[in-house]
Amino acid sequence: MFHMPVYQFNLPRLFINAPLTEGAKIELDKDQSNYLGNVLRAKHGFELLVFNGSDGEWLAKVEADDETKRRPKLALKLSEQTRQQHAPNKLRYLFSPIKQARQDYMVQKAVEMGVSEIVPVRTDHCQVSRVNVERLNANAIEACEQCGVLNPPICYELISLLEVPEIASGEGQLVFCDESASKLDPSDALNTLNKDEMISVLIGPEGGFSASERQMLQGLENVTVIGLGPRILRADTAAVAALTAVQMVLGDWT
Amino acid sequence: MFHMPVYQFNLPRLFINAPLTEGAKIELDKDQSNYLGNVLRAKHGFELLVFNGSDGEWLAKVEADDETKRRPKLALKLSEQTRQQHAPNKLRYLFSPIKQARQDYMVQKAVEMGVSEIVPVRTDHCQVSRVNVERLNANAIEACEQCGVLNPPICYELISLLEVPEIASGEGQLVFCDESASKLDPSDALNTLNKDEMISVLIGPEGGFSASERQMLQGLENVTVIGLGPRILRADTAAVAALTAVQMVLGDWT
Numbered sequence: 010m011f012h013m014p015v016y017q018f019n020l021p022r023l024f025i026n027a028p029l030t031e032g033a034k035i036e037l038d039k040d041q042s043n044y045l046g047n048v049l050r051a052k053h054g055f056e057l058l059v060f061n062g063s064d065g066e067w068l069a070k071v072e073a074d075d076e077t078k079r080r081p082k083l084a085l086k087l088s089e090q091t092r093q094q095h096a097p098n099k100l101r102y103l104f105s106p107i108k109q110a111r112q113d114y115m116v117q118k119a120v121e122m123g124v125s126e127i128v129p130v131r132t133d134h135c136q137v138s139r140v141n142v143e144r145l146n147a148n149a150i151e152a153c154e155q156c157g158v159l160n161p162p163i164c165y166e167l168i169s170l171l172e173v174p175e176i177a178s179g180e181g182q183l184v185f186c187d188e189s190a191s192k193l194d195p196s197d198a199l200n201t202l203n204k205d206e207m208i209s210v211l212i213g214p215e216g217g218f219s220a221s222e223r224q225m226l227q228g229l230e231n232v233t234v235i236g237l238g239p240r241i242l243r244a245d246t247a248a249v250a251a252l253t254a255v256q257m258v259l260g261d262w263t
Numbered sequence: 264m265f266h267m268p269v270y271q272f273n274l275p276r277l278f279i280n281a282p283l284t285e286g287a288k289i290e291l292d293k294d295q296s297n298y299l300g301n302v303l304r305a306k307h308g309f310e311l312l313v314f315n316g317s318d319g320e321w322l323a324k325v326e327a328d329d330e331t332k333r334r335p336k337l338a339l340k341l342s343e344q345t346r347q348q349h350a351p352n353k354l355r356y357l358f359s360p361i362k363q364a365r366q367d368y369m370v371q372k373a374v375e376m377g378v379s380e381i382v383p384v385r386t387d388h389c390q391v392s393r394v395n396v397e398r399l400n401a402n403a404i405e406a407c408e409q410c411g412v413l414n415p416p417i418c419y420e421l422i423s424l425l426e427v428p429e430i431a432s433g434e435g436q437l438v439f440c441d442e443s444a445s446k447l448d449p450s451d452a453l454n455t456l457n458k459d460e461m462i463s464v465l466i467g468p469e470g471g472f473s474a475s476e477r478q479m480l481q482g483l484e485n486v487t488v489i490g491l492g493p494r495i496l497r498a499d500t501a502a503v504a505a506l507t508a509v510q511m512v513l514g515d516w517t
Contacts, residue, residue, distance in 0.1 A: 114368070121500045123492070156495040194517050196450070238377070238516040241410040246375045249503035254511060262492040263448050 021049055022058040022066070022154045024161065025085070029064035034072070035085040042083045045071060051083065052076070058091060060153070062161050066092040097125035097160040098260060099181065099207040102252065103173060105132040105214035106140050107244045113148050115245040120152035120162060122252035123261060124210075128165045130173060134216035140167040170222060173211065174229050181207030183232045186251045188217050190236040195251075198235045199258035208255055212247050275303055276312040276320070276408045278415065279339070283318035288326070289339040296337045299325060305337065306330070312345060314407070316415050320346040351379035351414040352514060353435065353461040356506065357427060359386040359468035360394050361498045367402050369499040374406035374416060376506035377515060378464075382419045384427060388470035394421040424476060427465065428483050435461030437486045440505045442471050444490040449505075452489045453512035462509055466501050 023045075027035050037045065045051040055071040068088045073081035102124040106112060119127060127149060129140040145164035153161045168176070177183035182202050187193075202208065211226070218226070226232060237250050256262040277299075281289050291299065299305040309325040322342045327335035356378040360366060373381060381403060383394040399418035407415045422430070431437035436456050441447075456462065465480070472480065480486060491504050510516040 117497070118500050118503075121494055121496050122504070123494055156497070158494055194511075196511055196517070236516070238510055238514075240375055240377055240412055242375050243371070243410070246372050246503055249372075249500055250376070250507040253504040253507040256492055257448075257450055257508060257511065260492075262490070263450070 020056055020058050022060065022157065024150045024154055025059045025061050027061060029059060029061050029067050029087060031087060031089070033087045035059075035069075035087070037083055037085065045083050046080065053081075059085060059087070060159050062159065063094055065090050065094040066159055092159065094159055097162075098123045099205070100124045100252070100255065100260060101126040101128060101207060101209040102248065103128045103130050103209055103211040104244065104248065105130055105135050105212065106137045106167065107215065108136060109144075111243070111245050113144070115248050116145055116148040117152035118245060118249050119252065120149050120158055121156050122249060122256060123158070124252065125160060125162050126165065127162045128176070129167045130170050130211070131167055132170050132214050133219035133222055134214040136214060142166055170225075173209075177209040178229075178231055181209065181231070183226075183229060184208055184210045184251070184255060185226045185232050185234050186210065186212050186237055186247060187223065187234050188213065188237065188241070189223070190234050193234060193236040195235040195237070195254040196258055198233050199255060202233060202259055204259045208259060210251050210255055212244060212251055215244050274310055274312050276314065276411065278404045278408055279313045279315050281315060283313060283315050283321050283341060285341060285343070287341045289313075289323075289341070291337050291339065299337050300334065307335075313339060313341070314413050316413070317348055319344050319348040320413055346413065348413055351416075352377045353459075354378045354506070354509065354514060355380040355382060355461060355463040356502065357382045357384050357463055357465040358498065358502065359384055359389050359466065360391045360421065361469065362390060363398075365497070365499050367398070369502050370399055370402040371406035372499060372503050373506065374403050374412055375410050376503060376510060377412070378506065379414060379416050380419065381416045382430070383421045384424050384465070385421055386424050386468050387473035387476055388468040390468060396420055424479075427463075431463040432483075432485055435463065435485070437480075437483060438462055438464045438505070438509060439480045439486050439488050440464065440466050440491055440501060441477065441488050442467065442491065442495065443477070444488050447488060447490040449489040449491070449508040450512055452487050453508060456487060456513055458513045462513060464505050464509055466498060466505055469498050
């Protein structure tokens with residue numbers, strides 16, 4: 010039997026909002042058809058991988074209704090499943106929104122690090138006051154496509170920091186990344202946590218949390234404070250660093 | 264005695280290529296003077312922090328030769344040292360060059376993570392064939408200024424992967440981040456290394472190392488192979504993730 014590699018680097022990967030089953034034919038909407046035809050230059054017989062967040066990853070072939078047409082209507086025909094769906098990680102990422110370009114990067118990175126929920130949180134030193142959830146979703150999907158992630162995370166509307174305790178309580182631990190706690194060894198702190206519970210990782214704004222915010226967070230019951238080293242980190246760097254620490258000690262890197 | 268905070272977020276920070284001593288007056292070249300006047304809008308009496316990579320960080324005040332001039336000549340007068348210089352980390356970052364915009368980000372992130380040397384390495388699946396060392400340096404300096412790092416890393420010209428064994432041998436360990444080693448727990452592997460030796464962290468291109476490259480690297484004497492989890496990471500994400508793993512287990516995060 011041919012052993013399928015876990016990831017195939019050589020085929021493009023596309024998120025499709027439709028059930029995926031053996032032999033299924035999937036009609037594409039205009040955007041998807043344009044993307045395949047114009048960006049990927051896909052013609053009849055073109056191979057790619059598709060996933061929908063619940064039915065695993067499938068090998069698909071492009072079918073054109075009429076190859077002689079300049080812009081044929083494209084559909085997908087599924088052949089075999091290349092990877093099975095697995096449960097999403099119990100890893101929630103809470104962050105203070107930053108400017109658009111870096112936030113796009115940051116969301117993509119959070120997906121690469123395997124988060125299952127993305128929650129923007131308004132804080133006192135927040136750089137921006139609005140979040141475009143559609144854009145969060147688009148970036149999350151793009152990162153899934155590029156990096157072979159089968160579970161696109163759920164992206165939420167902007168919440169207040171005061172809602173964080175309720176979200177994080179009773180269902181696991183809040184990991185509060187506190188830039189003023191640079192001497193706290195993250196391994197030691199994280200090693201005390203339960204691997205099977207939901208972990209909510211909270212990263213502050215680039216100006217840091219305000220004194221009252223820090224006091225509120227430190228006073229919570231289910232909170233674990235960790236430092237992220239002795240240097241100042243940009244928000245997108247802090248995201249990868251904090252999620253690496255959690256994945257190394259509690260998550261799927263072990 | 265007033266306790267100076269480790270980092271001052273509220274003052275801009277500028278790298279100056281000149282000796283820094285108490286009371287010194289530093290003439291600025293045209294670029295620096297323009298940057299202060301036009302970007303930071305600095306006038307006579309404006310306060311900022313300066314560092315040069317060897318004399319620590321100093322509080323400085325801008326002095327204008329003639330405030331009535333539209334573009335006065337600016338100089339800096341140093342008052343007190345705000346942070347002492349410390350030894351650079353023994354942490355070398357070797358990477359396969361990527362496209363410019365992401366590489367700029369990646370170099371900045373490596374600096375935030377505390378590397379002391381930045382070494383671009385040509386590999387079989389390299390995306391680009393040339394590296395602009397001046398641009399590496401400029402990005403490294405900018406990250407130092409933004410993130411309060413006092414030791415700008417040394418940036419090297421592009422080397423061949425075949426030169427890596429010589430560079431990494433006899434003076435510590437090469438940590439080879441192998442995307443096909445996803446099941447290797449990085450904590451376990453890194454815990455076997457000596458904290459006092461130079462660690463060279465090697466990240467491959469986004470297409471991965473070639474089979475012959477992997478064979479060569481795995482056969483080295485002073486090599487430690489680590490995985491970076493079960494997902495594909497972009498090169499800049501892999502940089503932060505790998506350097507976080509090293510700093511958490513061996514470096515200044517402990």
